[in-house]
Amino acid sequence: MKKTSQQNRQVWYMLLWFGGITILTVIDQLTKHLAVKYMKGTSGIILIPNVLEFQYVENRGMAFGLLQGRQILFLILCVAFCAGILYLYARIPKNSYYAPLSVIGGILFSGALGNFIDRAFYGYVTDFIYFSLIDFPVFNIADIYVVCGGILLAVLVIFRYKDEDFYFINHKG
Numbered sequence: 379m380k381k382t383s384q385q386n387r388q389v390w391y392m393l394l395w396f397g398g399i400t401i402l403t404v405i406d407q408l409t410k411h412l413a414v415k416y417m418k419g420t421s422g423i424i425l426i427p428n429v430l431e432f433q434y435v436e437n438r439g440m441a442f443g444l445l446q447g448r449q450i451l452f453l454i455l456c457v458a459f460c461a462g463i464l465y466l467y468a469r470i471p472k473n474s475y476y477a478p479l480s481v482i483g484g485i486l487f488s489g490a491l492g493n494f495i496d497r498a499f500y501g502y503v504t505d506f507i508y509f510s511l512i513d514f515p516v517f518n519i520a521d522i523y524v525v526c527g528g529i530l531l532a533v534l535v536i537f538r539y540k541d542e543d544f545y546f547i548n549h550k551g
Contacts, residue, residue: 391472395480399488406492406519413506413518428510435516436502449497456494463487469546478538482531489523 417423417434424431439446463483470476470483496503505516 388472391480395467395484398481398484399491402485402488402523403491403495406488406523407495409519410492410496410504410506413504417506422508431508431510432506433508433516435505436500437505437516438502449501452497453494456490456497459490460487460494463490466547471546475543478534479531482527482534485523485527486531489520489527492518492520492523 413432413434417432420434422431422433438449440448440452463486467480467483470480472480493503503518503520505518505521507518507522508514508516
């Protein structure tokens with residue numbers, strides 16, 4: 379009986395994780411679709427003058443426009459990154475102590491997947507959020523997932539988890 383209950387919890391945990399990834403990825407793709415539909419070919423939309431704008435940009439590079447035109451490299455790196463997250467997800471204990479790591483892994487996966495979809499289907503990533511106040515490079519929702527997920531992961535690794543908490547990465551069985 380206990381094994382069935384644990385298996386049911388594992389299934390629900392997996393459905394929730396992949397469901398969350400699906401929802402986040404759909405939000406990213408929907409916002410990019412809206413950016414293409416309403417901003418492509420325009421000068422953009424000013425939300426807060428001299429602070430925040432929507433501007434349509436086709437980014438053929440990576441963060442901050444680096445390595446322009448290396449789409450195959452980015453696709454390979456994204457597949458490797460997502461495979462690594464899936465490997466860790468399969469190995470991480472499914473309990474409340476490790477739930478924050480699982481959630482962050484899903485957020486990171488969503489961001490990588492959202493930009494992967496753009497690169498694979500269009501050959502570029504659609505960016506549209508621009509902080510003109512600090513002249514920050516134009517970015518998108520998937521980028522927010524990756525940056526925020528990365529920051530949260532660093533905070534958890536530094537302040538919550540200890541080295542021995544990551545036994546599951548190399549543990550056999």
